[in-house]
């Protein structure tokens with residue numbers, strides 16, 4: 001990849017922002033935790049395109065290849081490598097950066113890993129959130145925080161109900177419940193430290209964002225459907241699908257990212273109304289099974305086969321999960337842009353280009369722009 005230029009810093013000529021309030025990110029100081037991960041790398045790319053000054057805080061990229069390295073993430077942000085469990089370092093980073101916005105994505109995000117390291121999952125996802133919120137608490141200035149949790153925070157009875165934000169929190173596996181814990185922490189901090197009565201001093205609206213299963217180019221995590229599919233397709237091997245009938249709200253990574261940025265910019269305008277929890281997911285008809293997504297991927301890729309491995313002794317993962325996005329649609333005026341087919345098409349276009357050795361940044365710019373520019 002010989003892409004010396006950093007085209008994310010160039011604004012598309014003759015275009016206007018899709019949401020005028022995205023102008024708030026121009027020259028804003030933005031801290032992204034988890035910037036070396038899949039969603040974090042897309043977020044720093046988007047923020048650069050919007051003209052923000054980005055600092056990242058996370059561990060070193062954990063996959064090889066990694067999206068962060070592919071896009072030369074060190075050129076897109078001031079990168080600080082640190083553990084989110086290191087309270088002092090997290091606080092000091094926030095005090096040094098003096099951010100206008102914080103997007104907290106750093107997490108142990110894999111359900112199956114959470115069965116192997118439950119305590120670490122709770123520490124990273126629970127106490128990590130506490131440390132970020134405490135850092136914001138220490139700031140003597142306005143700051144908007146968007147805390148990223150997941151669609152898995154709801155107590156899931158698998159009866160096909162689309163969960164709404166007021167539904168009961170729960171979580172069977174340690175990952176899901178650690179994120180439900182994070183939600184309770186966020187709510188507690190909002191009530192205890194960031195409530196309306198504190199606003200005369202500083203505005204620190206804090207929201208939580210619960211997104212569904214995201215797909216997009218550059219995810220190489222283990223035990224996720226699209227990375228598994230792409231690894232198999234690119235090596236001409238059959239795709240092994242573990243839970244073919246599991247139903248998930250699939251969406252392109254740029255969908256929730258546009259939701260996080262919409263939410264953050266709205267909180268600047270009205271810190272009381274929008275400092276709340278919001279679901280970000282696809283339209284109901286894009287809630288598909290793992291097998292349907294796999295078949296669609298094979299059709300788009302042009303070839304491929306799949307098989308079902310031994311299903312015994314697999315750890316529990318939710319079979320049916322769907323989200324109501326009515327609140328984001330009505331209150332934030334946010335709605336998904338791409339359906340599942342478009343999301344998968346763009347994702348596979350990204351991977352095909354990567355494996356062909358094509359320049360990846362122009363493709364990412366092309367995919368980013370419809371979400372943020374007219």
Ligand SMILES: NC(=O)c1ccc[n+]([C@@H]2O[C@H](COP(=O)([O-])OP(=O)(O)OC[C@H]3O[C@@H](n4cnc5c(N)ncnc54)[C@H](O)[C@@H]3O)[C@@H](O)[C@H]2O)c1
Pocket residue numbers: 033034035036037038039040057058059060061062082083084085104105106107108109124148149150151211212213214215221
């Ligand atoms: N990918 C999805 O489908 C999905 C769906 C819903 C919610 N989420 C949430 O979005 C966020 C980002 O997920 P992702 O898919 O980009 O995951 P990822 O694994 O690609 O990235 C995780 C990031 O967190 C950082 N991190 C992990 N442990 C850390 C620690 N101890 N200290 C500091 N940083 C640490 C990693 O360095 C990396 O930057 C997570 O909070 C995840 O729970 C993801």
